[in-house]
Amino acid sequence: MTIKSIRLWLWGAVAALALTAIVAAVLLRQPEQTGFGRGSYNLIDQNGQPVDQTVFVGHPTALFFGFTHCPEVCPTTMAEMASWFEQLGDEGQDLRAYFVSIDPQRDTPEVLGDYVSWVSDRITGVTGTPEEIAKIAKAWGVYYARVDLGGDDYTMDHTASVFLLDASGEFQGTIAYREDQATALGKLRNLLAKS
Amino acid sequence: MIRFLRAAFAASFLLVAPAFAQDHDGTIHHADLNLSAPFTRATLPNAPVGGGFLSIQNAGADADRLVSASSPAAAMVQIHEMAMEGDVMKMRQLADGLELPPGETVTLAPGGFHLMFMGLTQAFVEGETVPVTLVFEKAGPVELDLPVMSAAADAAHTMSH
Numbered sequence: 001m002t003i004k005s006i007r008l009w010l011w012g013a014v015a016a017l018a019l020t021a022i023v024a025a026v027l028l029r030q031p032e033q034t035g036f037g038r039g040s041y042n043l044i045d046q047n048g049q050p051v052d053q054t055v056f057v058g059h060p061t062a063l064f065f066g067f068t069h070c071p072e073v074c075p076t077t078m079a080e081m082a083s084w085f086e087q088l089g090d091e092g093q094d095l096r097a098y099f100v101s102i103d104p105q106r107d108t109p110e111v112l113g114d115y116v117s118w119v120s121d122r123i124t125g126v127t128g129t130p131e132e133i134a135k136i137a138k139a140w141g142v143y144y145a146r147v148d149l150g151g152d153d154y155t156m157d158h159t160a161s162v163f164l165l166d167a168s169g170e171f172q173g174t175i176a177y178r179e180d181q182a183t184a185l186g187k188l189r190n191l192l193a194k195s
Numbered sequence: 196m197i198r199f200l201r202a203a204f205a206a207s208f209l210l211v212a213p214a215f216a217q218d219h220d221g222t223i224h225h226a227d228l229n230l231s232a233p234f235t236r237a238t239l240p241n242a243p244v245g246g247g248f249l250s251i252q253n254a255g256a257d258a259d260r261l262v263s264a265s266s267p268a269a270a271m272v273q274i275h276e277m278a279m280e281g282d283v284m285k286m287r288q289l290a291d292g293l294e295l296p297p298g299e300t301v302t303l304a305p306g307g308f309h310l311m312f313m314g315l316t317q318a319f320v321e322g323e324t325v326p327v328t329l330v331f332e333k334a335g336p337v338e339l340d341l342p343v344m345s346a347a348a349d350a351a352h353t354m355s356h
Contacts, residue, residue: 068239068241068242069242069243069244070242071244071245071246071275071286071309072246072277072309073277073284075236075239075346075347076305076346078239080347083347111241114241115239115240115242118240147285153271153313153314157283157284157285157286158284159284160283176282177282177284178306
């Protein structure tokens with residue numbers, strides 16, 4: 001084996017290693033598409049801006065699924081969320097909240113805007129086509145179903161928990177409906193400390 | 196027929212007004228029923244629905260039933276039951292109304308039975324009141340005002356956080 005062929009072989013090895021590294025880097029950058037909370041969807045926020053699965057990366061998140069025609073669970077949770085933001089103050093400045101409508105036929109971006117703005121300027125209302133809403137709900141294992149109330153009226157049964165996500169968008173736990181405020185704040189502080 | 200309906204309509208108003216007396220603590224005595232601690236909650240912007248809550252004690256010897264409700268503040272008021280099944284909130288309309296067994300108190304409260312105001316004519320604002328007419332199978336109709344509490348109030352008199 002000549003020096004030249006060894007050199008050629010070594011360069012070949014370097015090229016192969018570089019290729020492996022590039023492929024690995026690309027693969028690792030892709031978020032996993034399966035597992036709890038994983039999915040891809042194209043939705044819009046209350047200002048008509050696009051929302052997809054990447055919005056949950058970069059800050060800790062409180063994620064809730066509801067609808068504005070909701071007489072109790074949603075307004076209660078929104079009021080509690082408002083008090084979480086208030087109680088956390090500057091400590092919670094990185095926290096973002098999302099209210100995803102599971103009733104997109106009635107919850108237009110315009111309807112959602114005023115509704116969520118009552119809570120905080122750090123909550124985003126999310127809606128979209130029924131198909132795309134179904135994708136995000138499936139990703140988070142959220143149950144929702146229409147219940148007719150006579151005439152054209154209907155209400156929705158739905159999962160009432162708030163999901164907590166860390167800054168990488170990973171699921172970290174839930175706050176149950178009507179969970180004690182001290183417990184809820186403890187969970188949020190824990191989430192903020194980890195993020 | 197029209198005259199009869201008109202008379203029935205007028206009579207229904209006569210039935211409402213004198214049928215109850217109110218205690219100093221706000222409890223309304225209506226036939227054998229004692230209605231207490233009524234309230235509703237402030238609605239969020241654009242929320243077209245609201246819940247109504249109160250306690251109904253049936254002090255009589257016979258069962259009665261809350262069969263319907265109405266309010267000038269809403270296009271329709273229904274009687275609902277809410278229940279949590281695991282982490283899922285489920286709501287059902289009680290089409291046959293709400294049974295009021297003799298000697299018992301049935302409480303309409305957040306997380307359970309409630310009046311559902313649908314198609315609100317205006318937002319419910321904390322500090323104001325919302326009028327409602329409840330119709331009972333035996334005791335007949337009664338009007339009362341629901342004070343509007345905060346958006347997350349659990350009861351008629353809660354301390355603010």
